[in-house]
Amino acid sequence: MSVILVTGGAGYIGSHVVRQLSEAGHEVVVYDNLSTGSADALVHGERLVVGDLADQDNIRAVLKETGAKSVLHFAAAIIAPESVTLPLKYYSNNTRNTLNLLQACVEHGVERFIFSSTAAVYGIPEGGAASEESRTAPINPYGTSKLMSEWMLRDAAFAHGFSYVALRYFNVAGADPQARMGQRTPEATHLIKVACQAALGARDGVSIFGTDYDTPDGTGIRDYIHIEDLASAHLAALSYLERGGASDVINVGYGKGSSVREVIKVVKDVSGVDFKVNEAPRRPGDPDSLIAVADKICTVLGWTPSYNDLHTIVADAWRWEQKLWQSR
Structure with missing residues (x-):
């Protein structure tokens, strides 16, 4: 079983996914700058590399050293109102850093990529419900930065022959039922x-x-979707790709x-x-x-x-x- 690299794996969502991956027997390496995440959330002693995706040399070195063939990408800024006042932060941290990661993945032969996307790509959907076929029309830089990342992922996968699933989350909430981890962000808006x-x-x-x-x-x-169910969707997506499933974009909600x-x-x-x-x-x-x-x-x-x-x-x-x- 090869190593799985998880970017942003010390954050709210990433840490729950990392825990479930470890409990399923996977070897996990977490890459996180700890700007909003915490090493305390890695409850099974997963290896943590403290680094930023803006540092292309560092992420290349980690992929080369680990030989990871699957990458789960969570690292991002996620506060939609903030993105309106600080748009360049979101295009830098979300879109550009995803580009950096994708370039490194292509160079080092990553085969499977799972992307943490958002329902914000839909903007204000007609009728209040969004399917994967609904029009994408984000109304803030956060949603736009994620949609741009989806486009890059789609095109890179087509050109370079790897597979992906982009999971579009709705409103994530809750915590580990055993209270080992949850949302730590001090100024959270959820x-x-x-x-x-x-x-x-x-x-x-x-x-x-x-x-x-x-x-x-x-x-x-x-x-509203429970964080444990959201996390399990990532393991289901990984298993789907490991079985040879085709690249896809999928909503995660109830x-x-x-x-x-x-x-x-x-x-x-x-x-x-x-x-x-x-x-x-x-x-x-x-x-x-x-x-x-x-x-x-x-x-x-x-x-x-x-x-x-x-x-x-x-x-x-x-x-x-x-x-x-x-x-x-």
């Missing part, structure tokens, strides 16, 4: 994490950005949505805390609804979710936030 922090008293409250959407309760609806008010209610129920909720104006570009059409991942990858329940997602996130709060 609703479930923010609401859990409010319940702990780490924030003054939660803001609902927009209460006049065309939804049953007036607040935005999103497709195909159902929850509103902001519904999420807040569940966090209050799970935590037992009635924290403050503020109503604020809409943020530019937020769609009324963004839900995955998620049939393809089941039929093509044979993936079946195990944590498809909002209460479970919140309960695991709450357990992790309590652990972080107690260890501060």
